[in-house]
Amino acid sequence: MVYQLTYRRPSHVPSSRESISGxxxxxxxxxxxxxxxxxxxxxxxxxxxxxxxxxxxxxxxxxxxxxxxxxxxxxxxxxxxxxxxxxxxxxxxxxxxxxxxxxxxxxxxxxxxxxxxxxxxxxxxKRANPQVAALLKGTDFAEGTPKSTVDRADPFNTxxxxxxxxxxxxxxxxxxxxxxxxxxxxxxxxxxxxxxxxxxxxxxxxxxxxxxxxxxxxxxxxxxxxxxxxxxxxxxxxxxxxxxxxxxxxxxxxxxxxxxxxxxxxxxxxxxxxxxxxTICNGNRPRVVFARGLGIAGIIVGFVADLLITLSHASRPWRVIPFLGWFIGIATLIAAWKGMCVVLHGLHHRHLRPWELFSNDADDILDEKLLSRESFTSQTTNSYEDEPWIARYGKRNVVRKIFDRQIWVQEPALRQIQDTIFLQAVLAGFVLSCIFVGIFCAVPRGNFY
Incomplete structure (x- = not known):
């Protein structure tokens, strides 16, 4: 089950310091x-x-x-x-x-x-009375005189x-x-x-x-x-x-x-x-960038294949074959542009977050416990630069980050959102692929080889 095909994920809301009344x-x-x-x-x-x-x-x-x-x-x-x-x-x-x-x-x-x-x-x-200000003009007690000056000038200012x-x-x-x-x-x-x-x-x-x-x-x-x-x-x-x-x-x-x-x-x-x-993004950033690269590669393969077939002696039906490259590339790129990896989505999985990867107890990731009252009244700062997972995660190479551990997405509403985005990417990939392949089919063959 999916939401409407016109669904759009939440827009990023920047932090604002606007003056809004209570x-x-x-x-x-x-x-x-x-x-x-x-x-x-x-x-x-x-x-x-x-x-x-x-x-x-x-x-x-x-x-x-x-x-x-x-x-x-x-x-x-x-x-x-x-x-x-x-x-x-x-x-x-x-x-x-x-x-x-x-x-x-x-x-x-x-x-x-x-x-x-x-x-x-x-x-x-409050602004001083104009008459008083005129009398004090030119003295150490005039409006705008630094407080330190007044303190030195007034012998009675204890x-x-x-x-x-x-x-x-x-x-x-x-x-x-x-x-x-x-x-x-x-x-x-x-x-x-x-x-x-x-x-x-x-x-x-x-x-x-x-x-x-x-x-x-x-x-x-x-x-x-x-x-x-x-x-x-x-x-x-x-x-x-x-x-x-x-x-x-x-x-x-x-x-x-x-x-x-x-x-x-x-x-x-x-x-x-x-x-x-x-949260809609099911992959970490290296995986999403990798998926975008695969999408662009699929589009390039489809374009080059259609171009070579069009310039050859092959008949028009052969130009439909690169449709698969166009379709996979465009659908993968659209999904990745929204932070989703289609392979992970096919399994309804997501990558573990860096702070989850190195948890002492893996079951803590799945077990939701109420946050303790002591954690709200602790005077320790929210700084996390010294947490062990930062150094350990930084030592991982890019390939290992791309294929990090996965876990099942339990929330049904989130899976429903991801299904909707995946369907949107598939339909957009199909329509655009048909358009691009149709353009190549309409061009006369080149007969260059």
Missing amino acids: EEKQKSINDSITSGSSCMSAGIPEALSFDRIVSGGVCPPCTVRDFMNYLMYIEHAAENLQFFLWFRDYSARWEQLPQSERVLAPEWTQTQAEAEFTGIASTRP PPKLSPTDEKRDLMSDYGSSTDEKSYGSGITHQSVAEQAFGDAGMKWKPFTAQPYREEVSRIISIYIAEGSPRELNISARERSAVLHALQSTTHPTAFRSIIRTVEYSLRKQAHPNFIRW
Whole structure:
């Protein structure tokens, strides 16, 4: 069974830093959730929707673990999915808390969130009164004078006493490189990192330790939200300040509203389509390039054979024989251009990814396990340059990469997409081959030999 012959695989969505309002993001997310047809129009069937993937309703190679590996090794943005999965788990655990604990951390309403955004915008420097500016013109206190100059000129400007948070700033410079699971280093804990984040946002730390999950929230701030954190989310300074203002007062899941929309929007509208597009490819890059070369070679063989027959004394029916070379070459080239190897597709196989090839336990590739909560709250970075498979895979020669280990494609919806692309390539190869062979048959024979 295949999809419509007009099917097109998802287009590549580049990473965008466009300024989109929270309402537009939320509307786009809601449309993505409620409209299955919108997914199919983008080349993604309902069976491979974002919600089905993150809820564990698909088979390899489209599982949430495969999605995480793609974001880790291909797009280098695994922190978005890690934070999103943590937030889903956190929200579920919050709903299971007793009412006596939940009342300690009230909901952060939309009105409060909008008020915080307005307050953040109002903190921008205001232009001085024109009359005052005229009086101060030419002095060290005129508008635009560097702060350091004013400090030297004002004998009454006594530097404020450093707070304990400020005194720790020098110690915080290298916390992102720590790999210790309990703390960032000697005397530097997740709470101190959270204090640093609040200090950078111009707020004082209010340790409402009685609120549920306050320690875990401090850990999340130090891992995903604070500037320079190990898995810092790609959010704006305004969004960071808004979420910190909210977390200063409550640990309710609604406090993360300002950034969870950005994270979910990025996952649904950019990472998910790119993941499906990448997963459709059943061969690694050396195999796909090799398949393209075979397709071009088949086309060249068909063209040369038809040309030689046309220039000879042979009759026209002989010119149909190169049709096979044209057909195989064009069909192979079209399929390879979309990232598919027709030989692997005939077996419904795919190549193992480089990070799967050197797994200590081959069964881990087939066994889908829930990602642990500890992996979401680990302060280790998403860097993978030191993983052993990189050096081992780099030592493989090209021929071995072309014929790497294969595995069966388990997800039916993905096989259906690949069947559709294969059928499109076959039909296009047949039609174009008929046209090219027909052109050669219409040309009078050359009688040169």
